[in-house]
Amino acid sequence: MFQIQDQSQRPLTTAHLAQTMSLLLLSNQELKDKVISELAENPALELVEENVCPQCKKRLRQPGPCPVCSRKSEGDEPIVFLSPRVAQNTSRDGRRHDDFDPMDREIVAPESLATFVLEQLAADLEPEDRKLALYILASLDDDGFLQDPPAIIARMTRSPITQVNRVLHLISRVDPLGLATSGPQQALQVQLELLPNGGQKREIAKRLLEDHFSELGRREFDKIAARLGVSVNRVRQAAEFIHDNLNPYPARSSWGSGRQPQPGNPEVYHSPDISITHSTSHDDDSLVVEIFAPVSGWLRVNPLFKKYQERQNGDLSEEWKEHIERASLFVKCLQQRNNTVCQVMENLVAQQREYILKGDRYLRPMTRAELAEKIGVHESTISRAVAQKAVAFPDGRILPLSRFFDRSLSVRDRIKEIVRNEKRPLTDEQIVKILRKEGIKVARRTVAKYRSIEGILPARLRHRDSKGNHR
């Protein structure tokens, strides 16, 4: 059962639903591309770059209705506010503060990555390569990746493809290693290739990157191990090796808004779509949830089109009607997406406050279905909203949003602690007993599985580390 707020009182079309669904599924990076391509091919869609109300021209700092003229849109045409950070502030009691100003925490603009790279390259570049290198550096996205394949670059610059490849090769091997590759996978591969040592882990790591990248991102070590014919621990070590020594987002390592992958911070495989931080402006312990939007500015149906439509009494060419309809649909779907993500986060933060603040142990198991019912959407909607997105926690960890629905996380964390504090290595059976006393009922076999996931060696091999200290 769907319960959708339709702001302009129009009947919902199946197209609307379909598109809302597909937009929900996208991560920010993907959504950005989507918005850009939509803008490119639909003249009726307009992006107002500034954060200025298109009606009263005042500068705006909040999403939602314009506080000055208090109108949501021109006519009843929807407008969606695409601040780089849409913020909401949830305090302990779960109530929202609306006076939080997202613009107070603007990110410092990154320095020019291009000049930094060019300086290093200067010696190796032929004069005719220079222009090409410039072009390539200019077309990198925020993460330092090249969206277009070399063939396209070659055509755009009218250069031979061999030259393009040569320059790309050079660029990918100077300081932010793996720059100008097509994505995290290739970036990691280049970095691994250039790493001097690594031994056996390196071999496994190489295969992980080549053949099992998506599984690696999902941390399905057991699955990979099975298919590779290696033990889970080996795979786990290789994955650790990758995240300790390599950086999937080269442009973020030296500058930019991203966080550096830090030792002890596993899973830095995504740039966050959402961040949760402590409040700085309020001195209470409220949490600030920021939902990053892909582009900044207002997205709306171009008012000129709208006016023209009125003047013609709706008697427009099919093409124009099509454009206006499509633009309006797109904007509404985006609103829907933002709305859903907001609601989801609001609930998650309220429910899982303990987890966010105190750590894995306090995650309260919750299924997507429960959350769906609470919000009043179909459970598949939640699945889509949660998939493919990453959230940055106050402590700096960047984790997949689906982590909130990991039923076994708290138990695994408890097991980790039990092992850490054990004086003599405990067998799985003994761990089961301890857990049962705390009201956690699990089978012996399950403990073994969790141990494996966490990379804890069996009791036998954990033998005396003098004073019970494990590394």
Add this chain to the structure above:
DNA sequence: CTATGGCACGGATT
């Protein structure tokens, strides 16, 4: 004989 990991099954989740 005991602790552990592999395989596979069933029920829950997506």
Add this chain to the structure above:
DNA sequence: AATCCGTGCCATAG
């Protein structure tokens, strides 16, 4: 309908 997860049974290593 497909996938994930906890668990039981069994072989094996120590």
